[in-house]
Amino acid sequence: MEILIQQLFNGLTIGSVYSLVALGLTLVYGILHIPNFAHGALYMMGGYITLTMMTKYGLHYWLAIFVSIVVVGVIGVLMERFVFHPLREAPPIHDKIAAIGILLFLEAFAQFVWGAEFQSMPTPYGQVVEIFGLTFTMQRLLIVISAIVVMILLYLFLKKTFTGSTIIAMSQNREGANLVGINTNKVAMLTFMISGGLAAIAASLSAPINLVFPAMGQLVILKAFVIIILGGMGSVPGAILGGYILGFSESLGATYISNDYKDIIAFVLLVLILSVKPAGLFSKGGH
Amino acid sequence: MSKVQRIAILVLILLAIFFPIISQNDYFIHVMTLSFIWMIGVYGLNLLAGYTGYLSLAHAGFFAIGAYSLGLLTTKAEMNFWPALLLSLVITGIIGFFVGLISLRTKEHFFAIYTLCVGYIIYLVIDKWDSLTEGVRGLIGIPAPANIGPLSFETLQSHYYLVLFFLLLVVLIMYRIVHSLSGRTYIAIRNSEDLAQTIGISTMKNKLTVFVISTVIAGLSGALYASFVRFIGPDIGSIAIVFDFLTYLLVGGIGTLSGPIVGTFLVVVISQRLQFLQDYRMLVFGPVLTLLIIFYPRGIVGAVASWTQKRKASGHQTIMSAKKLPEEQVKEG
Numbered sequence: 195m196e197i198l199i200q201q202l203f204n205g206l207t208i209g210s211v212y213s214l215v216a217l218g219l220t221l222v223y224g225i226l227h228i229p230n231f232a233h234g235a236l237y238m239m240g241g242y243i244t245l246t247m248m249t250k251y252g253l254h255y256w257l258a259i260f261v262s263i264v265v266v267g268v269i270g271v272l273m274e275r276f277v278f279h280p281l282r283e284a285p286p287i288h289d290k291i292a293a294i295g296i297l298l299f300l301e302a303f304a305q306f307v308w309g310a311e312f313q314s315m316p317t318p319y320g321q322v323v324e325i326f327g328l329t330f331t332m333q334r335l336l337i338v339i340s341a342i343v344v345m346i347l348l349y350l351f352l353k354k355t356f357t358g359s360t361i362i363a364m365s366q367n368r369e370g371a372n373l374v375g376i377n378t379n380k381v382a383m384l385t386f387m388i389s390g391g392l393a394a395i396a397a398s399l400s401a402p403i404n405l406v407f408p409a410m411g412q413l414v415i416l417k418a419f420v421i422i423i424l425g426g427m428g429s430v431p432g433a434i435l436g437g438y439i440l441g442f443s444e445s446l447g448a449t450y451i452s453n454d455y456k457d458i459i460a461f462v463l464l465v466l467i468l469s470v471k472p473a474g475l476f477s478k479g480g481h
Numbered sequence: 482m483s484k485v486q487r488i489a490i491l492v493l494i495l496l497a498i499f500f501p502i503i504s505q506n507d508y509f510i511h512v513m514t515l516s517f518i519w520m521i522g523v524y525g526l527n528l529l530a531g532y533t534g535y536l537s538l539a540h541a542g543f544f545a546i547g548a549y550s551l552g553l554l555t556t557k558a559e560m561n562f563w564p565a566l567l568l569s570l571v572i573t574g575i576i577g578f579f580v581g582l583i584s585l586r587t588k589e590h591f592f593a594i595y596t597l598c599v600g601y602i603i604y605l606v607i608d609k610w611d612s613l614t615e616g617v618r619g620l621i622g623i624p625a626p627a628n629i630g631p632l633s634f635e636t637l638q639s640h641y642y643l644v645l646f647f648l649l650l651v652v653l654i655m656y657r658i659v660h661s662l663s664g665r666t667y668i669a670i671r672n673s674e675d676l677a678q679t680i681g682i683s684t685m686k687n688k689l690t691v692f693v694i695s696t697v698i699a700g701l702s703g704a705l706y707a708s709f710v711r712f713i714g715p716d717i718g719s720i721a722i723v724f725d726f727l728t729y730l731l732v733g734g735i736g737t738l739s740g741p742i743v744g745t746f747l748v749v750v751i752s753q754r755l756q757f758l759q760d761y762r763m764l765v766f767g768p769v770l771t772l773l774i775i776f777y778p779r780g781i782v783g784a785v786a787s788w789t790q791k792r793k794a795s796g797h798q799t800i801m802s803a804k805k806l807p808e809e810q811v812k813e814g
Contacts (some may be wrong), residue, residue: 229590276519280775287536288587288778291731292771298724299767306761314621412720416601419594427590453607461605468595472586 199328201445207334209441210341214396215414216433217348218389219319223378224365224428225385226278228286231293234395235300240266240394241406242308245315255318259398263391270390271383279382280392304408317402337399344395345434348388352430362386367427413457420464497645501638510641516749517644518706521651523729523741525698531736532659533691534671538723539580539596540699542603545718546701547573548707549607552620555708563626566704574693574702581692585685587675596718604718623707628812644705651698652742658694659738667691671736728766731773734780743782 215237222230240262247258277292319332352358364371364381372378397410404410421440425432440460448456493583501510522544530536539701554560560568566726584595607614626634634640658664663779666687669677678684707713716722733744748766755762 227590229594249534277771277775284774284778285534287530287534288774290536290590290593291727291773294724294727295767295774297771298728298763298770299768302761302763302767306764335648416598420598423591423594455605458602458605461602464598465595465602468591469583472588472591 195327197449201449202442203328203330203334205442205445206438207441208445209438210338211396211400211437212414212417212421212441213434214341214344214392214399215268215439216418216425216437217345217430218396219415219418220422220428220433221361221365221385221392222389222429224387224430225361225382226274226282226289227428228289228293229419231290231415232273232296232300232387233389233418234411235297235391236266236390236411237271237414238304238399238406238408238411239269239300240390240397241315241401241410242304243312244332244396244398244401245406246308248316259395262394262398266390266394267387274383279379300412301408308408308410312405312407314405315398315401316368319402324434331403333402337403337430340395340399340450344392348392349430355383357454386434417460420460421466423467484565494649498642501641507637507781510637512749512753513636514644514709515706516745517641517648517703519645519729519749520741520745521648521705522699522702522724523733523745524651524655525695525761526723526726527730527735527737527741528655528667528698529691529695531730531740532664532671533667533688535585535688535692536593537584537596537692537695538593538720539584539600539603539721540696540726541698541720542600542718543573543699544703544706544722545603545607545713545715546576547703548713548717549614549620549703550700551611551704551707552623552713555624556620556622562624562708563629566626566708569704570697571701573703574697576674577696581689581696584652585688585692600645600718600720600723604715604720605719608715614715617715619709619712621712623711623713625711626708640709644709647701647705651701653736656738663690664790681747694779701793729772730780731770732780734782735778737779737782737786740780740782744780747781759791 215233218236219230219233222228222233225471243262243265244255244258247253247261253261273296276449277296278289281288281292317333319336322329323332323335324330350443352362360371360376360381363374363376364378368378371381380456396414421436422428422433425434425436425441440463443463444456444459447459451459470479500513504510520538525543526540529540547569551562551565551573554565554568557661560564575712577600580599582591584599587595603632608616610616624652625640632639635642666677666682669680669682670684674684703717706717729745729748730741731744732748733742734740751765752762755765773780779787
């Protein structure tokens with residue numbers, strides 16, 4: 195029983211990270227209809243920048259995360275401006291390849307600047323807390339709480355502010371949004387900024403319990419794709435729900451099925467879903 | 482095919498045949514053989530992604546399946562090389578058939594993501610299935626191709642010719658496919674699947690055929706790789722390999738016949754020049770990939786083709802205007 199609760203909590207932690215990454219991915223997909231394969235590289239950059247800010251410049255954890263959000267957000271905006279914007283009329287295969295190019299570049303760049311070895315990120319929240327006889331590390335609790343706070347803030351931003359609703363409007367109908375006077379270019383840049391920021395938060399939160407290395411984004415991004423297909427491409431609540439579903443099924447699968455094959459669960463899940471419903475779980479009929 | 486093209490192809494083939502005789506450097510021959518093997522794999526990807534418009538990111542997986550099938554059949558089952566090669570192609574084809582059957586129901590982004598995940602599953606299975614694939618230790622001691630009568634493939638030079646033979650065979654098959662009715666059908670599917678269906682093309686049947694051919698060619702490339710390098714590890718199924726394939730294809734020209742050769746050759750040669758970069762070569766090729774797709778989506782071959790076409794068109798115009806000129810003068814006169 196104790197193991198089960200511990201694993202459920204682990205699932206909640208991993209799920210929070212997955213949800214944050216998937217949120218960024220789904221927002222970009224909603225706006226531009228491109229699967230951003232480079233999103234994992236943004237995640238990785240987020241981890242490294244927070245790490246450098248902490249170890250090299252001695253910034254406090256939260257301050258380092260803030261710097262990382264801004265820097266990765268700007269990288270996202272640059273990506274939109276220089277790559278995806280010129281390609282907006284191109285066939286869909288081009289966006290994907292361009293994104294892969296960025297991914298390869300950023301990974302090589304990280305390896306060049308920070309080296310290929312695995313690095314661990316220090317955290318001021320290493321202590322262990324005991325709740326109802328169960329032990330949790332502070333960092334894990336922090337991940338869950340911060341992720342939920344970020345999601346609520348994002349939700350309020352999208353639903354309650356004017357700028358936020360322009361993003362939703364554009365994801366519903368690009369031409370329509372343009373017609374009512376929304377500057378679609380600005381919204382696209384803003385979306386990439388938020389998407390990069392979310393990736394940076396996710397990486398900075400999870401890095402202390404995992405490790406920082408150039409390929410750290412690869413598995414996460416693959417799983418994020420699984421999540422947004424699970425939750426419907428472009429759907430915000432779907433990304434959150436999907437993230438937690440995957441988090442739970444992975445942590446339970448690792449304990450009760452096989453630890454070796456836990457990474458495969460997500461992909462088998464995806465293969466099953468797409469085999470039955472080729473356009474994703476929540477596709478709206480027709481082509 | 483124009484006369485110039487015929488001569489160019491003949492010269493290239495002759496160059497390839499005489500290369501080991503001209504260059505006595507074993508290292509160069511080794512690099513060339515490897516790049517021929519990559520070219521075969523890139524042709525497989527080109528038929529699917531370039532001509533049919535389905536970007537498959539699972540091809541490193543099929544490359545690995547080909548390589549591991551050959552490796553396992555020759556080392557563990559101790560089969561002769563040639564039946565093992567044939568059997569490994571059949572195995573790749575069968576797996577390709579079933580993967581294609583399901584994955585081709587999806588389109589565009591979903592297909593790319595689906596195949597990405599399939600590729601990752603193949604990689605993980607190879608990595609974790611210790612009892613069959615030896616896991617991270619990899620397969621060691623894969624034998625060189627067995628003799629055919631008096632022909633032996635023990636030396637580097639003879640292996641070079643073997644791989645060259647398969648490359649030429651694949652190019653010939655590609656040429657025949659692309660210039661046949663099936664090739665036109667595939668291009669029609671790429672341009673508009675709905676339209677192709679409307680004019681009575683069975684898109685699923687055609688896509689599945691392409692997918693199987695393309696995976697078998699990737700498998701052939703993998704099997705040749707295994708017998709050439711003699712050692713394979715799970716890394717050959719990793720996503721990095723499929724990104725390499727894509728780089729070769731994009732630089733050369735996606736959806737062109739000579740693209741895979743031009744791209745692979747150039748990138749491999751430049752990589753050799755940039756050896757000091759080693760792991761960082763993607764610092765150069767990553768941006769190159771992105772810039773190419775923005776400015777020259779059909780790669781070097783596509784850029785050259787459109788340039789010669791333009792030149793021909795403008796040349797045609799000057800002739801036309803030259804012809805026109807006297808008439809106008811007559812009118813004015």
